[in-house]
Amino acid sequence: MMTQYLAVKKEHQDCLVFFRMGDFYELFFEDAITASKELDIVLTSRGKTEKDNIPMCGVPHHASENYISRLVKKGFKIAICDQTESAENKSSKLVKREVTRIVTPGTLLEDNLLESKGYNFLMAICDEADSGSFGIAFIDISIGDFFTEAKNIEQLFSAIHKIQPKEILVPERILRNDQISKIIREWKVNPMPDSRFSLRSSMERMKSFFEVTTLKGIADFSESEVCAAGALIDYVLLTQKKELLSLSRPKKLCESEFLEIDPFTRKNLEIFQTMRGEKNGTLISTIDRTSTPMGARLLLMRLMHPLKNALDISERLESVRFFKQHDATRNNLISILKKIPDIERSLSRLLLDRGGPKDLGAVKSALCLLPSIKMIFASHKECWSIPNEISDAISNINSDLGEFSHKLSTAINDELPAFLRDGGVIARGYCEELDELYDTHFKSSELIQRLQEKYAQETKIPNLKIKRNNIIGYYIEVSPSLSSKIPFSFVLRQSLVSGMRYSTQELIEIEQKLNVAYSEAIQLETSIFNGFIEDLRSLTEKIRKIISSLAILDISSAFALLAEENCYTEPVINDSDDFEIIGGRHPVVEQAYKNSYESDFTKNDCDLSKKKLWLITGPNMAGKSTFLRQNALIVLMAHIGCFVPADRAKIGVVDHLFSRVGASDDISRGHSTFMVEMIETATIVNHATSKSFVILDEIGRGTATYDGLSLAWSCVEHFALSAKCRTLFATHYHELTELQEIENIACYTLSVREWDDKIVFFHEIIPGSADRSYGLHVARLAGIPTNIIHRAQQVLDRFENRL
Ligand code: ADP
Numbered sequence: 001m002m003t004q005y006l007a008v009k010k011e012h013q014d015c016l017v018f019f020r021m022g023d024f025y026e027l028f029f030e031d032a033i034t035a036s037k038e039l040d041i042v043l044t045s046r047g048k049t050e051k052d053n054i055p056m057c058g059v060p061h062h063a064s065e066n067y068i069s070r071l072v073k074k075g076f077k078i079a080i081c082d083q084t085e086s087a088e089n090k091s092s093k094l095v096k097r098e099v100t101r102i103v104t105p106g107t108l109l110e111d112n113l114l115e116s117k118g119y120n121f122l123m124a125i126c127d128e129a130d131s132g133s134f135g136i137a138f139i140d141i142s143i144g145d146f147f148t149e150a151k152n153i154e155q156l157f158s159a160i161h162k163i164q165p166k167e168i169l170v171p172e173r174i175l176r177n178d179q180i181s182k183i184i185r186e187w188k189v190n191p192m193p194d195s196r197f198s199l200r201s202s203m204e205r206m207k208s209f210f211e212v213t214t215l216k217g218i219a220d221f222s223e224s225e226v227c228a229a230g231a232l233i234d235y236v237l238l239t240q241k242k243e244l245l246s247l248s249r250p251k252k253l254c255e256s257e258f259l260e261i262d263p264f265t266r267k268n269l270e271i272f273q274t275m276r277g278e279k280n281g282t283l284i285s286t287i288d289r290t291s292t293p294m295g296a297r298l299l300l301m302r303l304m305h306p307l308k309n310a311l312d313i314s315e316r317l318e319s320v321r322f323f324k325q326h327d328a329t330r331n332n333l334i335s336i337l338k339k340i341p342d343i344e345r346s347l348s349r350l351l352l353d354r355g356g357p358k359d360l361g362a363v364k365s366a367l368c369l370l371p372s373i374k375m376i377f378a379s380h381k382e383c384w385s386i387p388n389e390i391s392d393a394i395s396n397i398n399s400d401l402g403e404f405s406h407k408l409s410t411a412i413n414d415e416l417p418a419f420l421r422d423g424g425v426i427a428r429g430y431c432e433e434l435d436e437l438y439d440t441h442f443k444s445s446e447l448i449q450r451l452q453e454k455y456a457q458e459t460k461i462p463n464l465k466i467k468r469n470n471i472i473g474y475y476i477e478v479s480p481s482l483s484s485k486i487p488f489s490f491v492l493r494q495s496l497v498s499g500m501r502y503s504t505q506e507l508i509e510i511e512q513k514l515n516v517a518y519s520e521a522i523q524l525e526t527s528i529f530n531g532f533i534e535d536l537r538s539l540t541e542k543i544r545k546i547i548s549s550l551a552i553l554d555i556s557s558a559f560a561l562l563a564e565e566n567c568y569t570e571p572v573i574n575d576s577d578d579f580e581i582i583g584g585r586h587p588v589v590e591q592a593y594k595n596s597y598e599s600d601f602t603k604n605d606c607d608l609s610k611k612k613l614w615l616i617t618g619p620n621m622a623g624k625s626t627f628l629r630q631n632a633l634i635v636l637m638a639h640i641g642c643f644v645p646a647d648r649a650k651i652g653v654v655d656h657l658f659s660r661v662g663a664s665d666d667i668s669r670g671h672s673t674f675m676v677e678m679i680e681t682a683t684i685v686n687h688a689t690s691k692s693f694v695i696l697d698e699i700g701r702g703t704a705t706y707d708g709l710s711l712a713w714s715c716v717e718h719f720a721l722s723a724k725c726r727t728l729f730a731t732h733y734h735e736l737t738e739l740q741e742i743e744n745i746a747c748y749t750l751s752v753r754e755w756d757d758k759i760v761f762f763h764e765i766i767p768g769s770a771d772r773s774y775g776l777h778v779a780r781l782a783g784i785p786t787n788i789i790h791r792a793q794q795v796l797d798r799f800e801n802r803l
Contacts, residue, residue, distance in 0.1 A: 001094060002028075002047070002054070008081050008099060015079035015102060016071060024058040025080070032057045038074055039067055068103055069113040075188055078103040101354075102239040105188055106167030109142050109349050116342060117288075117296035119143070123165035124232040125156070125184070126197045127174055128224035135224030137232045137250065138163050141240070141352075142345045143297070144544065146232075146250040148225040155255070157183045161263035162304050169235055171197040192231065199223055202230020209233050210249055219252035246351045246540055259306040259639045264680045265659040269632055270588070271303060283633055286588045287642060289562045291337035294344050294547055295554025299640075302555070306639035310573045310653050316556070316641025317570055318387040323560030324570075324643070330557045332376050337554050340366045344547050350533055351540065357416040357425040360532060363543075364412045367405035370397050370546070373553070390556065393549035399542050404535055411528065423518070426525050434528070437521035444514035448474065451506060459485050466507065474511045475501040559642045566590070568643035571634075576652035577690065579608040579631075579726045583647030586630035587637070590645060602763040603647070606631050606728070611746035613720045613727040615736055616765070619774030621781075622750035623763035624730040625661060628695040631728060632659055635693050654726075655691040658684040660699065681711075685718060692725040698732065709733045720744040737769040 001021075005028060009017050016035055018025035027035045028046070032055040036043035045053035059067045068078050082100045106122030114120050123138040134156055139146045151159050160168070160183065168187050171194040174180050195201075203226055206215055215221055221229070229250055237245060266272070271283045279285050284303060290296045307313050323330040343366040346359035377386065377394050386394070411430045417423065428435055452466040461482050468474045477499040478486065490502040536543070562568060566587075583603040590601040604627055608614065616624050634644045638651050660680045681699055688694055696719075699712045712733055719727045720742050729736075740747045747769045751762040759777045776796065780789050 004094065004097060005081075008079070008097065012079040012099060012102070015077040017079045017081055017099075018059075018064065018068070019081045020061065020083050020097060021058075023061055025061055025064050026056055026058040028054055028056050030055075034076075035067075035071065038071060038076070041067075065110055065112060069110070072103055072105055072108065072113065075105065104167055104190070104239055106165065107141055107236060107239045108166075109345070109352065109354055111342070111345060114142055114345070116293045117300070119145075119164075119297060119300065121163050121165040122167050122169070122232065122236070123160070123163060124169040124197075124228040124235070125174065125180075126171060126224045126227040126231065127177075127180075128222065133222065133224060135222055135226065135228040136160075136163075137225060137229035138165060139232055139236065139247065141236055141245075141247070142348050144246060144248050144344075144348055146229075146247050147253050148219070148221060148229050148250045149253045149255070150222040150225055151255075153179060153183075156180070158260075158262050160184065160187065161266070162261075169231055171231075192235070196234060197227045197231045199227055202227045202234075205230040205233055209247075218249050221250075221252060225252070240352060242352055246348075246537070248544065253305065257305075257308060259308050259636075259654055260656045261306070261636070262656075262658070262683055264683065265632075265657055268659045268661040269629060269636070271636070272300075281588060281592075283588060283636070286591050287559075287562055287637070289558040289565075290554050291334055291558065292340050292550060292554050293342040294340075294551040295337070295558060297344075298548075298551040298555050299558075302640040303636070306636060307641070308639070308653055308655060310575050313573045313639060313641050313653070315387070315389055317573070317643070319389045319552070319556035320559040320563065320641065320643060321570055322387050322390060323557045324563055327560075327564065329376055330560055333373065333553060333557050334561065336369055336372050336376075337550070337557070340369055340550060343543075347536065347540070347543060347547070350536055353533070355533070356418055357412075357420060357529070358418065360408070360425075360529065361412055361414075361416045363536070364405070364408040366550075367401060367546075368409050370401070370405070373397055389552060393552045396545045396549040399546065401539065401542060401546070404539060407535075408532065411532070420526050420529060421522060423522050423525060426528050431524065431528060434521060434524045437517045437524065440517035441514055441521060444510055444517065447510050448507075448514075451510065452476075455504075459487070461485055472501070472503075473515075474507055475503055476507065477501050563643035566645060568645050569647060569649060571638040571644050571646075571649035571651050573638060573651055573653060577609075577612070577726065578650050578652040579606065579635075579693070580648070580650040581606045581631060581634060581644075581646050582649070584630055584634055584649070585645040586626050587633055587645045589626055589630075604630075604763075604765040606765070608726045608728075611744055612724060613716065613729060613745045615716065615739065615745060615747045615769070616728060616730040616749065617732070617734055617737060617747070617770040618730075618750035619752055619759065619761075619770060619772070620778045622752055622761050622770075623765075624750060625697055626763070627750070627765055628697055628728045628730055629659070629661065632657060632693065632695045653691065654693040655689055656687060656693075658688060658692060658694045659696075660684060661695065661697040681715065685715065685723075688719065688723045688725045690724045692723070694719060694723075694725050694727040695730075696727065697730045699729075709735055712736060713739070716745070717742070734769065734771070740769075 005019055016027060016031045018027065032043060036057040041057050041059065043055055043057050046056040047054055071078055079099045080101045080103065081097050083095045084098045085096045106120065108114055108120055119140045120142055121138045121140050123136060126135045128134065132152055134151050134153065135148065136151060136159060137148045149159060165187060168184055168189050169192055170184065170189060172191045173194050175191055203215065206226060206229055207213065210218065212218065215226065269283065270281065273279065274281045284299065288296060288299055290299055341362040343362050346355060346362040349355035350359050374397060411426055413425060413427045416425060426434055448466050452464065455476060456462055456464040461478050465477050466474060467477055472493055475493055476490065480500050483500045486502060490504055492500065493503050494501040582605050584606055585601050585603055593599065593601045616627065618624055634646060634649060635651060635654050635657055637644045638649065639654065660677065684694055699715055712731055713736060716729055716736060716739055719725055737747050739745050748765050749768050749770045751764045751766050752774065753760045759774050776789055776792055
């Protein structure tokens with residue numbers, strides 16, 4: 001067996017090998033030492049090599065998922081080596097074992113290893129010889145979604161951050177490029193031989209996998225996209241050890257279709273994570289009202305890829321408007337959607353032969369709910385004109401799966417076991433033969449009961465019991481003090497302190513009958529179950545369409561509910577350079593105000609149609625950052641097709657959303673606060689166009705006053721005169737307000753009033769500029785002792801007089 005183990009280990013040196021032995025997965029040698037340390041489980045030993053014991057540790061196979069998930073989360077790869085033949089029918093002692101799956105962070109399938117509302121992308125990156133361009137391909141095998149993108153090196157960093165892959169495959173040669181190594185080093189990178197990324201084999205792999213003679217029919221991929229996609233498929237096939245893999249055809253994402261958001265902006269706007277790395281308080285957590293995991297993932301995808309085409313955005317908005325107007329329909333729909341399980345992931349597991357009865361149960365309950373969704377819309381069809389996006393979704397849901405779902409609903413029980421081997425998956429009445437086997441099984445149970453009563457009478461031991469365990473099967477148990485009453489025909493099997501265990505010929509015969517019936521029943525259930533999987537394979541395309549339609553219905557109705565609950569409005573999106581927000585609010589801060597009941601969030605207008613750059617001055621705590629961010633978030637929300645927190649909004653499509661807010665060190669990359677600030681500013685200056693939307697908070701604060709002021713000055717001139725982008729620029733440098741002489745610039749401030757030596761913030765944006773920073777007032781509010789504030793005031797007076 002050790003020879004067998006060593007052969008497997010030799011093939012999977014980069015993995016921890018989980019070697020199946022009976023009811024356990026065992027690990028040996030270095031793997032055992034590592035796993036026992038990482039999992040905090042006992043390290044034992046087995047047999048001997050020439051001199052030493054072989055280190056060994058093990059986990060019960062039924063609980064293995066939990067241990068595997070802990071190791072995978074720590075970055076390990078696991079090779080699962082299973083027994084691929086039954087030990088019972090073997091004459092020799094050694095059963096055949098094979099690696100049936102390699103578990104890696106990017107190829108997870110199990111619900112308990114995955115975030116229900118998130119993606120688990122595996123990515124491959126391939127360079128294109130001497131051209132400086134890259135192909136990236138990414139896939140979530142728990143769903144089947146597959147994408148490619150062509151990028152240059154400047155865009156690579158941003159693309160990886162956007163997708164947040166759990167594992168990245170690269171050709172080894174790429175690691176020799178310092179620039180790329182720097183970009184990918186914070187991710188889990190899996191270097192592979194260059195040959196795996198060869199164009200010829202990748203092209204062949206793609207063509208045979210998707211059964212096409214040319215890839216042109218799928219999309220116009222670049223060579224490096226093909227290489228990345230081919231390597232990705234290869235890797236998935238290798239780790240899953242299955243040719244059954246079913247993936248959607250790769251969708252080529254074109255940058256020109258999407259509003260671009262760089263990683264700094266995404267971080268600053270706290271879209272997916274707050275600055276502190278939390279989920280609560282993010283934009284996504286504030287606007288997510290979806291009812292299904294599929295809808296929640298679509299929201300994530302839309303936030304990753306906001307649209308740039310006014311017509312496409314308007315189509316999405318039309319769907320939201322429809323559900324906002326027809327609230328009864330929406331509420332009925334939502335109440336059904338809430339019952340729909342994560343059929344997307346269940347389907348993928350079933351297609352990969354890794355699904356259990358509960359996954360088929362999920363497909364059944366989802367499909368059975370479709371007619372009621374159909375009904376909601378059928379009854380209103382004539383009265384309304386249903387928007388295209390919704391009517392397409394409904395017609396997909398209407399697609400003819402009636403017969404299959406009827407079969408599924410009569411065949412599959414409502415209450416299901418975790419594993420097929422536990423039985424009870426197929427409903428009574430569906431298969432006569434199966435019912436008969438279970439009848440025999442249950443009749444035998446009755447026989448056992450009767451036998452127990454008979455033996456109790458014969459031996460005059462009233463508490464004699466017939467019990468069963470997995471090791472010795474059925475046995476008769478009596479307490480040791482009564483063993484003298486047991487007849488000679490009873491054969492002693494085990495003697496324990498707690499009881500003496502016997503067997504009889506009669507009991508053995510009943511047990512055999514019972515076992516045969518039970519194992520035949522399980523076999524039959526398994527074959528019926530597998531029949532359904534085969535049906536699913538032929539219906540995969542249709543079911544995937546249904547799933548994406550459910551996600552669209554979910555997100556559109558969820559956006560409508562969100563809009564109603566929070567009085568959001570439908571933005572007007574067009575191709576102009578307009579930006580006109582009346583009564584705008586910050587979605588996240590407003591929500592926090594609602595929850596705390598203290599006061600209302602103050603609405604603010606922002607009209608950049610005439611003057612494209614607003615210079616905003618005002619003391620700390622007046623609300624500058626909130627105002628800047630709320631307008632950027634309104635832009636983003638509008639571009640994903642969501643209503644926005646405002647009374648009215650008119651927005652000309654934006655090509656790139658930029659933000660530089662606050663300052664933080666990035667010590668891990670060796671960047672000081674000021675360096676980070678300048679890198680972010682440089683990105684904006686180099687890329688902003690007249691279609692961009694820019695928010696800048698406090699440029700130049702991380703260096704000496706005059707350096708900072710001059711940098712801020714020249715940046716404002718650049719944005720107003722050259723880039724001509726829509727810009728909100730908050731600053732403490734009052735000197736900058738001189739720039740309002742430039743035609744494109746307007747000065748705004750936030751109203752504050754001094755009262756009784758204190759300042760009161762109204763958070764209201766008004767034309768004009770602040771005459772001072774009120775820094776000392778804020779310091780007082782923060783608890784700096786009076787004597788220090790007093791002294792600071794004297795110093796400040798001296799400086800101001802000197803100026
Ligand atoms: P600044 O950037 O001027 O220092 P912030 O934007 O950080 O100010 O806001 C300071 C505080 O004021 C925050 O706690 C914020 O919640 C609150 N605030 C900001 N804008 C508003 C508003 N429009 N209505 C109500 N509260 C606001």
